[in-house]
Amino acid sequence: MQYCDMSYLLLFLPLVMLFYSLVTKEKRWIVLLVSSYLFFYLLSGKLLVYLVLSTFSIHHFGLWLHDVEQVGKKAMEEAAKEEKKRIRESMNKRKRNVLILGIFVQIGMLSLVKYLPFFCFNINQLFEFIGVNFRIKQYHFLAPIGISFYTLMALSYLIDVYRGKCIADKNLGRLALYLAFFPQIMEGPIARYHETALKLYEGEKLHYQTVCFGMQRILFGLLKKMVIADRLNIIVENIFSNYATYNGGILFLGIIFYTIELYMDFSGVMDVVIGSAEIFNIALPENFRQPFFSKSISDFWSRWHITLGTWFKEYIFYPISLSKGSKKMTSALRKKMGNHFGPLCAGSIALLCVWLLNGLWHGAGYHYIFFGIYHFTFILLGNVLEPLFLKFYQITKLNRESKSIHIVRILKTTVIVFFGELFFKAPTLRIGFIMFKRIFATFTFKSFTDGFILKLGLDGRDFIILGVTLFLLFLISILHEKNISLREEISKKPIYIRWLCYYVLLFYIIIFGAYGAGYIPVDPMYANF
Amino acid sequence: MKQLLTILESIKPGVDYENCITLIDEHHLDSLSILSLVAEIEDEFDVVIPTVEIIPANFNSAESIMNLITRLQEEE
Numbered sequence: 001m002q003y004c005d006m007s008y009l010l011l012f013l014p015l016v017m018l019f020y021s022l023v024t025k026e027k028r029w030i031v032l033l034v035s036s037y038l039f040f041y042l043l044s045g046k047l048l049v050y051l052v053l054s055t056f057s058i059h060h061f062g063l064w065l066h067d068v069e070q071v072g073k074k075a076m077e078e079a080a081k082e083e084k085k086r087i088r089e090s091m092n093k094r095k096r097n098v099l100i101l102g103i104f105v106q107i108g109m110l111s112l113v114k115y116l117p118f119f120c121f122n123i124n125q126l127f128e129f130i131g132v133n134f135r136i137k138q139y140h141f142l143a144p145i146g147i148s149f150y151t152l153m154a155l156s157y158l159i160d161v162y163r164g165k166c167i168a169d170k171n172l173g174r175l176a177l178y179l180a181f182f183p184q185i186m187e188g189p190i191a192r193y194h195e196t197a198l199k200l201y202e203g204e205k206l207h208y209q210t211v212c213f214g215m216q217r218i219l220f221g222l223l224k225k226m227v228i229a230d231r232l233n234i235i236v237e238n239i240f241s242n243y244a245t246y247n248g249g250i251l252f253l254g255i256i257f258y259t260i261e262l263y264m265d266f267s268g269v270m271d272v273v274i275g276s277a278e279i280f281n282i283a284l285p286e287n288f289r290q291p292f293f294s295k296s297i298s299d300f301w302s303r304w305h306i307t308l309g310t311w312f313k314e315y316i317f318y319p320i321s322l323s324k325g326s327k328k329m330t331s332a333l334r335k336k337m338g339n340h341f342g343p344l345c346a347g348s349i350a351l352l353c354v355w356l357l358n359g360l361w362h363g364a365g366y367h368y369i370f371f372g373i374y375h376f377t378f379i380l381l382g383n384v385l386e387p388l389f390l391k392f393y394q395i396t397k398l399n400r401e402s403k404s405i406h407i408v409r410i411l412k413t414t415v416i417v418f419f420g421e422l423f424f425k426a427p428t429l430r431i432g433f434i435m436f437k438r439i440f441a442t443f444t445f446k447s448f449t450d451g452f453i454l455k456l457g458l459d460g461r462d463f464i465i466l467g468v469t470l471f472l473l474f475l476i477s478i479l480h481e482k483n484i485s486l487r488e489e490i491s492k493k494p495i496y497i498r499w500l501c502y503y504v505l506l507f508y509i510i511i512f513g514a515y516g517a518g519y520i521p522v523d524p525m526y527a528n529f
Numbered sequence: 530m531k532q533l534l535t536i537l538e539s540i541k542p543g544v545d546y547e548n549c550i551t552l553i554d555e556h557h558l559d560s561l562s563i564l565s566l567v568a569e570i571e572d573e574f575d576v577v578i579p580t581v582e583i584i585p586a587n588f589n590s591a592e593s594i595m596n597l598i599t600r601l602q603e604e605e
Binding site for chain 1: 540561567578580583
């Protein structure tokens with residue numbers, strides 16, 4: 001069962017809504033928790049045990065941190081002034097040790113199922129290279145769906161408790177629901193404890209408006225997923241599977257189509273996810289904000305998979321770049337190199353760690369690590385060259401904020417993103433480089449004009465549907481970029497116009513959706529990370 | 530406050546720091562500017578800004594930054 005399957009939309013979700021409405025306010029969280037565990041069981045079977053173990057461990061470590069702090073605070077209250085400092089230091093040290101142990105358990109579980117084969121393979125390669133006749137036996141464990149997402153949520157909870165940003169939750173059920181809430185367990189968004197936990201537990205009744213808004217959002221997501229992503233999947237799989245037989249023009253088209261497919265699939269699923277939560281009056285954090293209007297790679301990552309970027313920024317980037325050593329480095333370099341290049345050094349070290357981990361988080365493979373380094377390089381280049389760009393605009397008297405310059409910058413960023421996604425999608429790094437080389441070595445515009453693209457799995461009708469739908473979505477994105485919410489605008493219209501819009505959307509998906517014979521829906525790509 | 534405004538102006542000139550309340554939200558201060566700002570504030574005001582305090586709400590305006598500094602000074 002996936003979020004865009006009819007079994008989820010027409011059976012699972014309505015049943016949860018029904019049971020949720022039937023029970024009393026105090027028991028609604030139990031309905032959500034049971035349905036979340038059932039949803040996870042239907043997806044991952046016995047691997048549910050990982051989620052249960054993770055929840056128990058996080059609950060335990062949270063309370064442990066709380067206890068250490070309480071004991072320390074009590075001791076400080078009774079101690080003399082000089083003694084307080086020593087007690088605080090000792091308390092902080094104990095808290096840090098508990099946190100490290102808690103993180104170790106979480107990362108350990110994730111590594112066991114996700115990174116152990118990759119690690120063993122590389123060690124064995126190293127042994128072979130240096131001539132050691134010993135091989136580590138490779139174990140393969142099945143990874144439960146969404147483990148990378150709930151692990152990050154679990155870690156954020158633990159670190160927030162450590163930092164005193166949230167209080168350790170004694171209620172195991174509430175914590176379990178925060179980690180397992182069924183709309184987000186597969187592909188995020190990565191919510192923080194304070195953003196959803198209390199609201200989920202509250203069990204507010206279903207409201208007509210939030211149910212309507214939720215359903216509209218789900219329909220909008222289905223439009224992206226079923227009309228575009230699932231349609232493009234045919235041509236993308238064809239091109240990437242037979243890359244050796246196609247010329248550079250077709251391969252370039254392949255990476256453009258894949259980038260559109262990935263965006264429409266992931267952001268479409270996010271609409272279904274956020275819409276499902278909205279039905280229960282739960283506001284999940286947004287994961288996308290018109291990423292293809294980005295003027296730089298740095299800007300792109302503040303608009304694409306936002307909750308992942310925020311997680312890395314809060315729990316990796318700032319802790320590294322604001323550590324004692326980094327602060328000293330920044331202060332010293334600022335005096336010598338100025339305000340721009342001074343903080344760049346510490347910032348870049350932290351950024352490199354972020355992107356290495358970001359690449360690895362997406363999967364255990366060198367092409368994912370390369371994907372991370374690729375984006376790090378462009379962000380670093382952007383930072384290093386910024387003074388030069390400023391000088392260039394000053395000398396040429398070009399207005400950086402003019403529409404034409406914006407369009408050029410957006411196009412440049414989009415092309416960089418296209419090539420990044422090539423390495424992301426390629427099965428291995430080697431194949432990624434072969435495809436990259438082929439694009440430039442065998443590129444010809446003839447591929448676009450000789451009608452060959454109509455032989456790749458989609459016919460003229462498919463391309464017209466894609467073109468019209470993408471154009472409509474582009475117009476909606478322009479409105480969103482201007483902070484105009486189409487949904488709110490429609491909600492102000494008379495009832496017959498509103499329902500006309502909903503029916504048009506519904507029938508558009510039913511008529512033009514890519515499902516049934518000849519179409520293969522996109523696998524939930526992010527669920528496997 | 531004057532001291533803080535001078536620091537902000539030295540880190541990224543050309544922003545109306547006295548009135549702007551969206552320094553982070555509108556990307557006037559990026560991650561690198563925050564690193565400079567934290568280092569400079571810690572030197573000038575003799576406080577330690579913990580990572581947990583690096584949130585948009587604390588850095589969106591000169592006033593909120595000043596409130597953060599005052600709170601940290603009081604806590605120490």
